[in-house]
Amino acid sequence: KAGVTQTPRYLIKTRGQQVTLSCSPISGHRSVSWYQQTPGQGLQFLFEYFSETQRNKGNFPGRFSGRQFSNSRSEMNVSTLELGDSALYLCASSQGLDTDTQYFGPGTRLTVL
């Protein structure tokens, strides 16, 4: 079974721009969670989508948004990029059942200049 895929793997943007990241979960998985990882803050939860609905949301500003499609693929958008948005963005896939295991994709490394 193929794992979680994320595209692109690397991105360089400038302040003020916006960016869209994509995540394809493991086949059959209906939940996609997004995380931001930085050296100082560790893994910070952004949001979780299940069956095209945002089910959980972390404590990030409204510049961070997401959506999920009927095939469970998910996108995350960051508008008006700031230098502090430079991070590794990880998505994790699960069946979406309570306390189900999450499997991570390889991540997208975003650098904001």
Added chain:
Amino acid sequence: QKEVEQNSGPLSVPEGAIASLNCTYSDRGSQSFFWYRQYSGKSPELIMSIYSNGDKEDGRFTAQLNKASQYVSLLIRDSQPSDSATYLCAGANTGNQFYFGTGTSLTVIP
């Protein structure tokens, strides 16, 4: 505030020794716990999950859960240099939301 706390380390052990990684959590509603390993520049990969009090063994790895003390640990027996990585502890509640610790850096010295 639901939190998972880990000693950031770094933890260094000689090859062949037992590495002990510890984690405490604040949310008594957390139902299950996970240990992930993350190599530098890579994404986290699942090592073990544990749902019930007690020990769970998988090869060289043993996870321990004590819900009364809100404590989770991971023991790595016969540590190998390839075990050198950052280990992330996570808790999950019935809302399927995960809470990660900041990770413990482990170095196994040949």
